[in-house]
Every structure is written in C-alpha cells, then in structure tokens.
Amino acid sequence: MRIGFIGLGNMGAAMAANLLKAGHEVVAYNRSPEKVAALAEQGATAAASVRDAAQADVVVTMLADDRAVEAVAFGGADPAAGLVAAMPADAIHVSSSTISVDLARRLTAAHAEARNGFVSAPVFGRPEAAAAAKLFVVAAGAPDAVQTVTPVFDAIGQRTFVVSDDPSAASLVKISGNFLIASVIESLGEAMALVGKAGVDKQQYLEVLTSTLFDAPVYRTYGGLLVREQFTPPGFAAPLGLKDVKLALAAGEDLAVPMPIASLLRDRFLTLLATGGGELDWSALGALSAWEAGAPHPA
Amino acid sequence: MRIGFIGLGNMGAAMAANLLKAGHEVVAYNRSPEKVAALAEQGATAAASVRDAAQADVVVTMLADDRAVEAVAFGGADPAAGLVAAMPADAIHVSSSTISVDLARRLTAAHAEARNGFVSAPVFGRPEAAAAAKLFVVAAGAPDAVQTVTPVFDAIGQRTFVVSDDPSAASLVKISGNFLIASVIESLGEAMALVGKAGVDKQQYLEVLTSTLFDAPVYRTYGGLLVREQFTPPGFAAPLGLKDVKLALAAGEDLAVPMPIASLLRDRFLTLLATGGGELDWSALGALSAWEAGAPHPA
C-alpha cells in the first residue's frame, strides 16, 4: 500500500519505520527535513510538501496538536495545499495524533465533502512501544474505510479497537484515556508523597501496588518514573500533557460534564510549567505533591 | 496454632473460616453472637468475651473502625477486659482492619508495655477474595513476631508483603492503597460520564482500558461495577470509604502532606451520604460525576 506519512517526531518516525518494515511504500513529509532524510535511509521516499505526501492510498498524520493538524489538513492560507484538497478521491486520511473532538468533527465533514475517507485512530503507547510496534490503536470511522486501513494498524500496533463509526468517538476515548493516565500520575504522586515522608521505601511500595490490585502497565511505567524521579528526557513532555487535559475539559464542557480531577490536573500542569518544569516528562506532575510537602521541586 | 478471632463481618467470617480450613484452632468472638454460631458450625469454639478470645497464641482483630479496635484492645471502662491486658505474655495481636496511623502507634506502645507482640497486617481484597483465601496481606512489626504469625497470613491470603518493622507503616500503606482505589473510582467515573454522555458504549470502553494500560484488577473490578451500576448489596459500604479517605487525610495532616485528590474524595463521599447513598457500595462514588452531568442519582 502506498502510504503518505506526515509528522516524524518521536512517535511518528517509529511508526513510519514499522510501516516500511511491513513492506509498505512510504512517502514521508516533515516540516524540518532532516527527519525525512533519516527515514529515507530506511527506504522511504522524501516528499517536499504536504501535497506530495498526499498522493497516496492512505495518508497518516502524527502531529503535535490541533493547530498542526489543521494547518496540514486545510492548508492555512492556501487550501489547495492541504490534505483535504490534495488527496486523490477515495484516499483515506488516518489521523493518529490526539486531536480535539471538535477538530475530529470538522475533519469528518470536510473529507466527506471532498469525497475522501477519514478515520480517527489515535494510539496509546510511549515511544518505546511505537518502536516495538506495540501500540494500541483506537479507531473510529466508516466501516469500509476502517477495514481498508487495517494493514496500517497491524504494522504499528499490537491490537486495534474499533469503537464507533463516528471518528470523533475515537478522539474522545483517547483523550479520556490520557486523562486517566494523568489521574494515575497525580494520585500516585500524592500517595508516594505520603508514604515517602513517613519513611516507607517507595520502590517497595510500588511493588506492593503492582503485585496486587494495581498490576497494570500504567502503574508500573509511571510509578517507576516517579520512584526514580526520572523526568528527563521527556517521553511525553509536560506541555503535551496540559494540552490533552485541556482537550478533556473542552470535551466535558461541550457535553456539560464537570470533571473535577481534570480541573485539578490542569492547575497542576500550569504550576509545573510556571515553575520551570516545561521541559520535563509529564510524569513530573506527580512530584508536585511532594514539593508542596516540602521536598525539592522536580525541575 | 490457637487463634483468637474477633470481628466476624463479611471479611472476618471468611478469614476465620479459612483459618479453620488450614487446620488452626479458632476461638471466635463477635459482638452479635449469631455470627459466632455460624462459625462454630464450621468447627470454631465460641468465645463469650474478648477476654476469652484473648487466651490464644495469636489474636486477630478484623473490626469496622478505630473506635471498635480501641474498645476491644483497651476494654473501654474496664481495661482488664481488653486484649492488651488479657492476652498471655508473648501472645501476638494481629490487627487486620484498616486503622489509623495514630492508633497503630498507640497499640504498638501498649502491647510493648504489656510484653505482648503486635503486628499490623491490613489486607487488600473484597469479600470474594477473602472467601477464596486470595487476600493480599501488608504486614509490619518486629521480625520475629511477623515470622510467628506467617501461618495465619498463609491461610488467608495469596501473598504477604512485609513493609517495615514499625507496625504503623503497614496501616499507612493500606490507607494509601484505599485512597488509590477511591481515586480510580472517581477518575473512572469522570471518564465514563464523559464518554457515556457522548454515546460511547461503556462496556466496550472499559474493555479498551483493561486490555491496554489499565489492565489491572482495580480497573476491572470497579469499572465493572460502574458499567453495571451495581452498587447494592455493598461489598464495602460508602461510609467505610469515607472513613478510609479520612484516615489518609489525617495521616497527610500529621505529616504535612497536602493531598488534593483525597480532599475531593472526602467531599464526594459526603455528597453521596447526604443524598441518600449511605447504604451503597463505595463504588457509587463514581456515579456522582454522571449525576452532576444530569443523569439520575445512584441511590
């Protein structure tokens, strides 16, 4: 399958490499071209523009935020340069970044009007999982479109969940999932601040948790980062965490669902950013409770 | 081993039955005697008083709250009727309920003075796990005392974690663990209120979570209760949840550790109790977010 791939950050570069390994033809585009060159060495074709990358059966976008996806999809000042206009009819846009419910809806409408397919397929997993083709894919879209792009999902992930034929539902599931991860970081941070200040060994504490009711990757991964206070280099930087919590709050606002933990997380991320933690992994959020209890700041 | 067992509620009755099955001699006491009769049919000896149950190598208490443990241990108006005074020298008191750090400290001191042993050994697990001898035991106390009572732990649980030689540390770990469970209930409740109001199927949503990063008993158990809205009969009633969150806040206050999620949980439990949910399982806490978003109240 000929796949356009736009966005070669930590996650995107690993995903595109796995598409190559799976035997697909990959036409890659990235705003800073050196990332493209690295992928070209693995067999990708370098695209000079979004429009070039759009000449494919499937175009995957893996970009930082709504703004970046909007620019790529709608072309900014030059609509003809955007994906929506430039993709061949019946090609399918797979959006794998975490985007807002609102943007998912607008993309659905715009692609429908342009007679393209659109599948929202955000992924769960950090860069290590992306490199190992062990991502979890949460997909939503028209059934035939989802079926067409299944080989893409098979190449990048270990399992795909199709949750709806409305693409925005996949975005919402992903957003709420990231909210749940951040909730784990904060609640673990509070618990560790408590037992740690009482002199309990945090590593052993985490073992108790992850050997019992909390035996899940999210506790092992983020608990481990908190125990080791290993917040740099960031696997997922704090500003991206703030972005995702804001997406959850925006979705909650749209649906009139108050989410007090999400509100707390937003304030925590602002604190982290305002006090020098903007370059840290989002797990550093979990160190703020200890900081407020008198320990040094994580930054 | 001759084991006194005091407190035959949902949890205690199952634990005592497993001690009998493991071949121990059990002398059982409960405030309402019909519970004792049921256990006597399984081979236990009925004790007429705490003092009677205290005539043993090991005395396990599994009671509702600090007040009950205090009354049993110190005898209230008649100190001689309490465990501390009535146990033979060198017998060991195992406190398996979730008690405050402060009470754990007072029991440690009082038993030391009376030349008894004291082990704090709260358990993780709901009544089903207690019945199946699948509890997790978090134990702390003097090493030789812990070793002596290990057969008790083996009979009731699937694994024992020895976290400290200071008994109060086990209480703190248990308290913080219950805080983490309540955090999961609340955060899942918020996430499900969000995706549910958007029309996503909650059962499938839970499957996505528990097949990926959130593949842990705590998400399966409490997520399942939330999806099925199955809050009665209570496995662990809401007022007990409030009690444990208050123990976490008290420990945090003692150590000067602010815990904003614990504060939120306390307010949520008060709301649940004030609006008719006092008889529900504590997982009903997770239905309040949907209630605030316009859904019916869980009670």
Next chain:
Amino acid sequence: MRIGFIGLGNMGAAMAANLLKAGHEVVAYNRSPEKVAALAEQGATAAASVRDAAQADVVVTMLADDRAVEAVAFGGADPAAGLVAAMPADAIHVSSSTISVDLARRLTAAHAEARNGFVSAPVFGRPEAAAAAKLFVVAAGAPDAVQTVTPVFDAIGQRTFVVSDDPSAASLVKISGNFLIASVIESLGEAMALVGKAGVDKQQYLEVLTSTLFDAPVYRTYGGLLVREQFTPPGFAAPLGLKDVKLALAAGEDLAVPMPIASLLRDRFLTLLATGGGELDWSALGALSAWEAGAPHPA
C-alpha cells in the same frame, strides 16, 4: 457628542438611555429591532446596521460575548460592514462588555491599524445599577482617547477607574472581578449550607456578616439572593457566569497562573447547567452546596 450604541440588552438599553438623558445624540443598533424602537421613543436614532451606527464620534458596544463583539467589530464575511472598517478616522470604539484579554489585544491592534481609537471599558454593576447610572467603569486605553470618552463614562456610571494605557488590562481587571464575585457566591453558598443545616437563621446570619467584616455590596446583593433563593428572572444568567469564569481561566492559562477556585467554579457552573439551571441567575451556583448536602436543587 454623537454616540453609536450597539447592543441593547438589559444592561445596554439602560446605559444608552442614560446617555440620552445626559444630552448626547445616540444612534442605536441592535440585532433584534424592537429593542431599538423602544429606545427611539426616548429620543435615539435607529440605525439599520452596524455600519450606520458606526458614523459617530464614539461607538459603544455592550454585547453578550467575544463572538458577538468579534462579529460586530470585524464584520464576519463582510469586513467592510464591521466597526473597525466603518468608523470614521479618529472615532473611538468603547467596548463595555466583558471580553477576553485576547480579543482586547486583537481589537487594539486592528483599530490602531485603521487609525481609530480603542478604549476597553467594562463595567461593574447589575441592571438596576445601570438604570440608576451607578455603574463602576474600569477603563484602559491611550490617555487622550480615554479623556475624550470620559463624558460617556460620566453619563453611565458613578465612578471611573483608569487602570492602564493597555486596553487589555481593563478586560483582565473586569474578568478577575467577576471571578471574585463568583468566589463570593460559592463560599457564601458553602457557609450557608453549613449553618442552615444546623438550624441557624440564614437571614440573621447574613446580617451578622454584612454588619461586620463583610459589609460590602457583593455580600449584601448575592447573600440576599441566596437567602431568598431568588434565582429568576436572572439579572446575570448562569451561562454568562460560566463564560466569565472561562475567560479568567483562559487568562490564567495564557499567563501560567493556576487558579484552583476558578477551576472549581467552572465545574460548578457546568453542574448547574447540566442539571437544569441554565436559565437561572448565576447566584444559583451558591445553592449547589446545599443541594449536594441533600436540599432540593435550585432549578
């Protein structure tokens, strides 16, 4: 002075009437024309369009939210129909509604480019105060522009505070002031839920407060509404309260200032809206604490 006046809601109609009483020539525009007719009977000239109302020395806008101000100022699909383009050179736009810091900045820039003046001058006061020309005006803008429009402020208010020569500062002060009012509503609501449930007379309680440290209009006004549970008709409807708290949160986000009470207020407003209170006065927020404590919902 010839004054264009755009936006004849509860507040705007009263302000425009006071401008007429002070002897100014008023050219009034409103989306629904019946409001214009009512003012015309008091001596105003009816404008058929924003462009018509823009032919003045000063143009005051008093509109519901950013979206409405943006549409009027920039003309939407037809920029030439908007205030910025249609005002004569050197005319001054006075924005009296509560708008975002971001929009205040964009208006400052656009008017500067069009060689118009721009003063942000939001007001404190409910419709009664507007009718009595007792508003408080918080103004910011270039000193000569502010001086030129001072007669406008004198006609509508009892006092004007010039806080900066940067128009966005006036918006921020107003936004933060509305945040403080909402904080008073919520904290009074919690206090009244507490003393009321204990049987203390709420009216007398309010008298104690307003006779002592809390002797301020904000406590008298909102305390009175809470004591009388008088939430309809709304002087300032709940959705507008949510809008303003969101403006505070957006400003806080822009400046990296966490505001936990503002976050709580946002959740409270969402709850109020989701549970049927969307038509109530924003003071109904203060009744949610009692609702969570078991009292009937204010709606």
Next chain:
Amino acid sequence: MRIGFIGLGNMGAAMAANLLKAGHEVVAYNRSPEKVAALAEQGATAAASVRDAAQADVVVTMLADDRAVEAVAFGGADPAAGLVAAMPADAIHVSSSTISVDLARRLTAAHAEARNGFVSAPVFGRPEAAAAAKLFVVAAGAPDAVQTVTPVFDAIGQRTFVVSDDPSAASLVKISGNFLIASVIESLGEAMALVGKAGVDKQQYLEVLTSTLFDAPVYRTYGGLLVREQFTPPGFAAPLGLKDVKLALAAGEDLAVPMPIASLLRDRFLTLLATGGGELDWSALGALSAWEAGAPHPA
C-alpha cells in the same frame, strides 16, 4: 462585676484591659505568669490557678484551641481543678475563643449538670480591634445568661449579635466566618497573582475592588496585607488558620455538608506549613497562588 479572665494572648490581654477600663474587677490567669503581671499593673488581681480565677460572677476564656479550653474547663487529671467544678453555682462561663461545635456541646452539657451558666461568645476582629474595644461578638446561650454577661460584651466590642439560645450555634457562625475570611484570602490571592503577572498595579487593583462591590473591611485588611506582602509578625498565625478551617470541615462532616473551598483551603494551609510558612500570618495563604505561578515563596 467580678470577672475571671483566663488566657492573656494578643487578643485576651487586650480584652481584659478593656474590662478593667470599663470598671470591672478582673481576676486574671495565664499559663505563663509574666502576662498576668503586665495586666496586674493595669489593676487586675493575679490568680495563681484556674480554680482561683473561677471565683467570680463571670469567667471568660480566650484560649488557643479546643485542647486548651478542654484542659481549663475539665481540669485534665484533676477535674476539681477545672472551671466546671470550681465555679460557684450560677456563675457563667463565657467562652470567647473559636472552639469546635462538638466542644461547645460538651461544655453546655457539663455546665448545665454543674448548675453553671454557659455562653459561647466568639469574637471577630484582629488584635488592633481588640485593643480598641471594637470587636464584634457573636453570642449564643440561655437568654438570661446572655443578658447577665452583656456588660462584658459592651466593654470589649462594638456590637453583639445574639444568634441562638444553643451555645454551639455561635461557635458554628464564628467558624464559618473564619472560613469566609480564608476564602477571601485565597480568592484575592488568585486574582492578584493573575493581574499582577499581567503587570497591573496591585495597590490600584485593590482600590478598584474596595471602592466598588468589595468595599468591606475583609478586603481592605487582607488585600492590604497581600499587596504589601506583610506576613510577619502574624496577627493570626497560619496554624490557627488551619485549625479553624479544620473546625469548619469537622462541622461540615458532622452535618454531611461538602465544602470544596474549605477542602482547598486545608490543602493550602498544609502546603504553607510544609514549606516553611508556619510562623507567618494566615494571609500568606494568599501568596501561594503567585508562588505556584513562579513567584518567590512568601516564607
């Protein structure tokens, strides 16, 4: 009138001095005797014990917290040395400190049994107001007892509010009033962190507030402390603020009233204490928002 006075801290010493000025006979007791000596120079009689001070028509206690009032009233290990036992029949105990609702109830019952009178009469006002006899007194108790002690209130305060014939109601009103003050400190702190970071002059900002809707002593006093960052010496130290917020939360818990702002304030006070602010005035709470936004810590 012969008045026993127990507790000569910042507040108590000033109140006792005003009783002397009003012509009453004062028998003063304090744990550290140097405070008594200072008052004796103004005409008081020094009492060597609580029992001595109890030999009076009215005994006023002005002590730090529940623990101190309990010790004085019930005599600790020696009940006969406590106020309840030592006061002559028909003498009246006036408790002017902020005590818990629970203790107010226990004092009411104990004094009734001992045939003494009991009036709870906490005061609003800082040491300056106490010195100027400008306190506000919130009193509750049996009508004849309240009438008997009215000359005491007249000597120390500018106005007395009789809110109930149940003494605990006065404690609740006082507790909720201190909660409202702390709410003002926190909300003003958030607002000032916001406008201050945007470059608005905080002194002028406060003037806008206190000239308009927020024209009340509580905003002038605490706003002034926040603008000047004048947190030492403490007029009312942070640990006392925490104590009072905890009394509000305890009362709320007793009545099943969730109070989310009180929960937030409790966490804030813990943060202040844990990060070195334990010696500061409680208004330093209002500086934590700016600290979280990147400004220096107030301590």
